[in-house]
Amino acid sequence: MASMTMIEAIREAHDVAMAADDRVVVFGEDVGFFGGVFRCTAGLQQKYGKSRCFDTPINESGIVGTAIGMAAYGLKPVIEIQFADYVYPAYDQIVSEAARLRHRSNADFTCPLVIRMPTGGGIFGGQTHSQSPEALFTHVSGLKVVVPSNPRDAKGLLLAAIEDPDPVIFLEPKRLYNGPFDGYHDRPVTSWKKHPMGEVPEGHEIVPLGKASITREGADVTVLAYGTMVYVAEAAAEATGVDAEVIDLRTLLPLDLDTITASVEKTGRCVIVHEATRTSGFGAELMSLVQENCFYHLEAPMIRVTGWDTPYPHAQEWEYFPGPDRVGEALKKVMEG
């Protein structure tokens, strides 16, 4: 075991994968010599050479499009979009090409590809450095969508994504890069060094895709969360005294429905939390699935705590970000229902 930040864990996952398989190539804007604007690829070019890790032109469609061609050739590209907010120019390549290639060619061609992108707010990133676009990917058949919440999972999930035969959207909550964050923005930041999930196994260890993790066991209410919201939900449970069971979904697509239904059947209540905007957000899918699968166990209407249906603001960061107070109110309200 080694103590790592999420950045170091992600860098380490690249290193392990590149050492194990020559076909793994890493590229994106500022990813090569400089090692990435968040340092997630630091040292990889120096260690593996410029043909394995390199800088690209500022062209997201080109980054994803060339990666699809490489994957079709037989390489395993692990590419970076500098911010999830900037993935949209590549949306056609992701949705129309990467996601569909296996199906439309009857596996004549496949697309083993990982598209990493820092996501989420809570960092005064304003409109274009804070978005959580996961629902734009979970709606696309053929993609897998992963959101780690800690260094250990980040490494294991990224290694699993790299080894996965299908295209994986890998969303990294940048607010969690250096330490866990529970939404109490007025308190000092904490580091991963003091968190058990900051202890990361060295070498090769997989965290399987499609499996959720229960980060806090509880009997009163099930909280479905991922990314930064896992810590917000845990903090809200502590603050309110509601015995919430917090599920870190980890993979949104394919979803671990069994873990969700087992929990809701136990608690009879469900609160769904995400940073992304509410309308047609991934929470709507979660709510539908729980309704379909756990209707007779539900003792109260489900509640979603999400970002508002507005562009992500700058000055109003903490009025937008679903913090522990808002989540706590939902926990109390669902217990009254």
Place this chain on the structure above:
Amino acid sequence: MSEDFPPLSLNVPEPGCRPGVTPDFSDFEIPHAGAVKRPPVNVDPDTIREMAFSIVRVLNKDGEAVGDWAGEQSADELREGLRHMLTLRTFDARMLNAQRQGKTSFYMQHLGEEAVSCAFSKALKPGDMNFPTYRQAGLLIAGGYPMLTMMNQIYSNADDPLHGRQLPIMYSSKEHGFFSISGNLGTQFVQSVGWAMASAISGDTKIASGWIGDGSTAESDFHSAMVFASTYDAPVVLNIVNNQWAISTFQGIARGGVGTFAARGHGFGIASIRVDGNDYLAVHSVAKWACERARRGHGPTLIEHVTYRAGGHSTSDDPAAYRSRREAAAWPLGDPIERLKTHLITIGEWSDERHTQAEAEILDEIVRTQKQAEAIGTLGDGNAPSPRDMFEGVYETMPPHLIRQRQEAGY
């Protein structure tokens, strides 16, 4: 409004030849066959800039092959090329008719553009990969892909290699160097660059070939492809098939009034050539030059194939609504099949009789194959792919939610 500045007005380019107008290509500059010199494959792109404004042509009006770009193929190879083009044209006519008879939902023909993909195919080596659009089936025909399989795909029957998932003509064959066709325009152009980069990363000797139409050069992925090909000196041949039309939109809407499509390569430092797309010998010779250039590590080449879309855009299109019916006949570069036929006759390697006989043989073979395909099934009639199959292959392993949906659908 200041008197110094008269009101601005928007320029919206118009084609010269709307319905009812007499076609006029007098402004279309056609250099003589043999006029464009053949540079060495390691040429500095900057020194051949004029090639993006001229047209490489081999066959002159008398049917002779002249100049530096001539003499690449034997008479046998040229006869084979003629057979491929005739096959593609006949295949198109039969499939167009099959669509009219309701045996399939859709078809797109290559009428007038047969030389481009048929001749290009012969410049590639096994293992190279094309990233075609929906109008390069000549790559398959000339590459030996079974016509029966093409028809099965068009009919979406039980032997369709794509199991009925794809619209007709969106073929895929890794084995034949033909990347899965997508309906989304321009996407493959940049993927071809990535495939070529992968070959270079792997120290391979394979090359990629990207394809795009004149209209789709306006897509942002055209630019992406050019940037990446230029930056990484990727071993790729980037082909623009300028057939003058993007459905109803003439090429001036994509290109504007000045320059050429090939000239767009100049801004990226990419070697850029225009070729007579209806001259089988010229297309092949330029393709061979560009492929060798890529294979020897001299970088990418942009080729603009100047041709004319003689048929409708698709079976859902009526070109008489937006262009003169007489335009195809007036097209100054003629018909690729007629021109190669004339050449072979001129050099004493073909005759009208042999041509008529070849046409009959090809038609027989296609009709026979069509009967075989139709015996398996046509769209909505006969053996169809299993509905269960639409759930397969979304992922390598079917995830739980798709298993549930498959069961819900009753399969």
